[in-house]
Every structure is written in C-alpha cells, then in structure tokens.
Amino acid sequence: MFNLVKLTGLCLSSGNWSGSLHFPQNLEASNVTHKFTKLVSLQLLRIDLTNFSKIWWEFPKLEALELSENKLEGKVPKWIHDMHSLEYLKLPHNHLSSIGQFPWYQLQYLDLSFNFLTDDNISFICKTSLEIVNLSHNKFRGTIPHCLANLSKLVVLDLQMNKLHGNLPSIFPRDLVTLNLNGNQLGGHLPKSLSDCTYLMDLNLGDNQIEDAFPHWLQSLQGLEILVLRSNKLYGPILSLKTKDMFPNVIIFDISSNNFSGQLPEAYIKSFQAMKIVVGALVQSRFYYIQGGYSYIPSNVYLSYDDSVTKTMKGLRSNFERIPNVLVSIDLSSNRFEGEIPDDIGELSELISLNLSHNNLNGHIPNSLGNLTSLESLDLSSNMLTGIIPAELVNLNSLEVLNLSNNRLEGSVP
Known part of the structure; x- marks a missing residue:
C-alpha cells in the first residue's frame, strides 16, 4: 500500500477483518513522506488507534483527515495543527481531553464530538474560517463567545450536551442552517436576531x-424544519396570529416541559x-x-453533518443521531394548556407522534384524530378530557403506543 505513489485518497475501516491495523514501524517519516505526497484525504475509522504517533507523517497536500471511532487520548497533536493544507478535520468518538493550540485559519470543517474535551474557552473558533463546527457531547465549560x-x-454550530452557561449571544451569524445548543445551562432571553438567519433549518x-x-x-x-424549545422556563400564551404561512416546513415541533398556558396554538x-x-400529489x-451541511473533497470524499435530536417517542426518550424526514412529531406536553383539542390536528396526516399529555385540556377527543393513519404514538394522558373514546381511532393501523390514562373518559373501549 505504501508504494502507491499516486494515491490521493485512502480510507481504512475495521469492516469484517480481525485485529488492528499495523503501520510499518521501520520506515522513517521522510521515507513515507515522498510516497504519500499526493494524498488529499486520509480516513482511518474504527481501527483501534490509541496513539497519534502511529500516523505521525507529513502530508503536504492533505485536505481531509478523519480518525473517527478510535481510542485516541490526550491533546490534538502539534503535527495536525501544523498541516497548513488541512481544511476538514473529523476526530469524533475518541477519548480526547484537550484541543491544544488552534492556529488553523484555513480550516472549514471541524468535528470533535463525543470526546472528553474540558476546555474553558471555545472562542478559538472565532479566529478561523469555519463553516461547520461540531463540538457536541463533550464537557466544554464557559460561555458562548459573542465573536461568533x-x-x-458559519453554517452549522453544534454545541449540544456540554456544560456551557451564561446568556445566549445577542447576534448569531446570518447564514446559519443548524444551531443546536441543546443540553447546556444557558439562560437569558431568546435573541430576536435569529429571525435574520433566513436559512435556518434546525x-x-x-x-x-x-x-x-x-x-x-x-x-x-x-425554511425552518426543526424547532425544539423543550425543558426551559418559557411561559405565557401562544397567541393565534393571523399571519399566513407560519412554520410551513416544520416537521418537528417540541415545546414540551415549559410553562406555556392558554389555548393550544x-x-x-x-x-x-x-x-x-399534498392533495393530488402523484409521488410521495x-x-x-436532514443535513445542515456537507462537503466534497477533490478525492471524491463526501463529508456530511447529520442533524440530530433527542425526543420522547412512544413513552421513551430516544436519541436520533440522524433525523429522517419522516420523523414528523408534535410535543406540547407538560405545560398548562387548557381548552379543547382542535379538530385541525386531524389534517396533519404525516404525523407519527402526537403528545398533548400533562396539561389541562378538556372536552372530547376529536373524531378527526382517526385520520392520522401514520400515527405510531398518541399520548393524551393526564388531562381533563371527557366523553367516549372515538370509534374512529380504530383506523390508526400504525399505532404502537396509546395512552389515554388519567382523564375523565367513559363508555366502552372501541
């Protein structure tokens, strides 16, 4: 393999082989360098790498380096920082503890997710030209820098599942497609400048x-497809505005576990x-x-950022590391909504999950819910619903979980 002098892309993954990959130890770095002078992309995935020194070579033209799902520890080494041609770096699912120095002004794609990074300051990203930043599932502390x-x-900023605190910045980059800050300790108000991010999808x-x-x-x-405001301190009624085309592309709407009140929106x-x-559509x-960003590299390597979400589905909290466009769901549970369930919900025929539980809803269960033939989970529990269970619910052939407990229903079960 090391004699392939014209090689531009190399991807080695564990696949079905046994054992681990052994690089030649008797070759000096200079000997290897001239053999890999044209390498543009190097991907070593799931091969039990424990030490960066095993691949400590010079790659003068390397643009993309991915060392995902290994056992690399400690700091990101200096020889990676010194690769001036590097534009794409993916080191997720390792045991890294620190970023170290960060002088990559030309870097476009950085993925250090699912490590043990504990750096107090993430303002280093402000000195770069990054388009995709994924630092999720680490232990970063401190605040979100205003220099962002x-x-x-910047198109993707994923800082979910860290220990960031303080108020949200008042301004975010206008070209953001994905902004995921889930699972931190951030407070303050929602910045209205987000409405200027016209490409925001997640x-x-x-x-x-x-x-x-x-x-x-x-x-x-x-263009917004995913709106998750779950488990904050949001409050008050959601007013019925007269504006047309409100959230026309949303497929995940989760405002559960807040203090919202008044009628359902x-x-x-x-x-x-x-x-x-869509009525009359010939093809589904x-x-x-859902992907907030992706890149092609000259050696035909495709690096994508997959949007992710944590949702309560079918009574269980689940992590979706990739979000299929069929994950259509509404979760308004654990608030203080009151009044009746609107018939219009029955028109949302693509819904697979509807959760209105733990509110103060009253009145009957609408017959129109029987039109939701894609529905897999329906939770109306812990409200004050009255009357019978509509016979139309027997049309829900996809239903796997039904929870109507703790209401005031009567009559027979269809």
Missing part, C-alpha cells in the same frame, strides 16, 4: 434555562403544511436524512 457573530461563513435550544415568551418572530423563517397547527399530504416526497 463575525463568522460570516433550531434546537432544548434542555436549558432560557426564560422568555414564545418567539412568534421565528415564523418568518420559512391552533393557528400554528393549521399552518404546518409539511405535516400534511423521497426519504432523506
């Missing part, structure tokens, strides 16, 4: 300590066009995973 607003090329601020009213101004984001429910089957939209 100057990253004009906004996940769940499991923080944000205290504010519902952000009606987000409805101007026509019927105006928004009516506007969720992406949750409906193709299946795909």
Whole structure:
C-alpha cells in the first residue's frame, strides 16, 4: 500500500477483518513522506488507534483527515495543527481531553464530538474560517463567545450536551442552517436576531434555562424544519396570529416541559403544511436524512453533518443521531394548556407522534384524530378530557403506543 505513489485518497475501516491495523514501524517519516505526497484525504475509522504517533507523517497536500471511532487520548497533536493544507478535520468518538493550540485559519470543517474535551474557552473558533463546527457531547465549560457573530461563513454550530452557561449571544451569524445548543445551562432571553438567519433549518435550544415568551418572530423563517424549545422556563400564551404561512416546513415541533398556558396554538397547527399530504400529489416526497451541511473533497470524499435530536417517542426518550424526514412529531406536553383539542390536528396526516399529555385540556377527543393513519404514538394522558373514546381511532393501523390514562373518559373501549 505504501508504494502507491499516486494515491490521493485512502480510507481504512475495521469492516469484517480481525485485529488492528499495523503501520510499518521501520520506515522513517521522510521515507513515507515522498510516497504519500499526493494524498488529499486520509480516513482511518474504527481501527483501534490509541496513539497519534502511529500516523505521525507529513502530508503536504492533505485536505481531509478523519480518525473517527478510535481510542485516541490526550491533546490534538502539534503535527495536525501544523498541516497548513488541512481544511476538514473529523476526530469524533475518541477519548480526547484537550484541543491544544488552534492556529488553523484555513480550516472549514471541524468535528470533535463525543470526546472528553474540558476546555474553558471555545472562542478559538472565532479566529478561523469555519463553516461547520461540531463540538457536541463533550464537557466544554464557559460561555458562548459573542465573536461568533463575525463568522460570516458559519453554517452549522453544534454545541449540544456540554456544560456551557451564561446568556445566549445577542447576534448569531446570518447564514446559519443548524444551531443546536441543546443540553447546556444557558439562560437569558431568546435573541430576536435569529429571525435574520433566513436559512435556518434546525433550531434546537432544548434542555436549558432560557426564560422568555414564545418567539412568534421565528415564523418568518420559512425554511425552518426543526424547532425544539423543550425543558426551559418559557411561559405565557401562544397567541393565534393571523399571519399566513407560519412554520410551513416544520416537521418537528417540541415545546414540551415549559410553562406555556392558554389555548393550544391552533393557528400554528393549521399552518404546518409539511405535516400534511399534498392533495393530488402523484409521488410521495423521497426519504432523506436532514443535513445542515456537507462537503466534497477533490478525492471524491463526501463529508456530511447529520442533524440530530433527542425526543420522547412512544413513552421513551430516544436519541436520533440522524433525523429522517419522516420523523414528523408534535410535543406540547407538560405545560398548562387548557381548552379543547382542535379538530385541525386531524389534517396533519404525516404525523407519527402526537403528545398533548400533562396539561389541562378538556372536552372530547376529536373524531378527526382517526385520520392520522401514520400515527405510531398518541399520548393524551393526564388531562381533563371527557366523553367516549372515538370509534374512529380504530383506523390508526400504525399505532404502537396509546395512552389515554388519567382523564375523565367513559363508555366502552372501541
């Protein structure tokens, strides 16, 4: 393999082989260098690498380095920092503890997710031209730097599942497609400048300590597909605004475990066009995973960022490391909503999960829920619903979980 002098791309993965990969130990770095002078992409995946020194060679043209799902420890080594041609670096699912120095001004893609990084300051990313940043599932502390607003090329910022605290920055880069800050200790208000991020597709601020009213101004984001505000300190009614085309492309709407009150947001429910089957459509939209960013490298390597989400589905909390476009769901549970369930929910025929539990809802269960033939999970428990269970619910052939407990229902079960 080391005699392939014209090699531009090399990907080695554990596959079905046994044992680990052994690089030649008797070759000086200079001897290896001239053999790999044209290498543009190097991917070593799941091969039990424990030490960076095993691949401590010079790659003068290397643009992409991926060492995912190994056992690398300690700091990101200096020889990686010194590769001036490097634009894409992926080191997720390792045991790294520190980033070390970070002078890569030309880096475009950085993925250090699922490590044990504990650095107090992540402002180093402000000195780069990064387009995709994934530092999720680490132990980063400190605050989110305000200098992020100057990253004009930033498309993906994923800082979920860290220990970041303080208030959210007042301004975010306008070209953001994905902003995932789920699972930190962030507080303050929701920055209205997010409405200027016209390309925003995935906004996940769940499991923080944000205290504010519902952000009606987000409805101007026509491309928004995922809105997660779960488990914060949000409060007040969600007003029924008259504006057309509110959240027309949203497929995941999760505002559970807050302190919202008043009527269910019927105006928004009516506007969720992406949750409906288009009448007269000849072909169903193709299946795909939601991706906030991707890159092609000259050696035909495709590096993608897959959006992820944590959701309560079918009574269980599940982590989706990739989000299929069929994961259509509404979760308004554990708030203080009152009044009746609107009939319009029955028009959201693409829904696979509907959770309205732990509120103060009253009145009957709408017969229109029987139209939700894709529904796999329906939870209306812990409300004050009355009357009978509609016979139309027997049409829900995809249903796997049904919870109607702790209500005031009567009559027979269909």
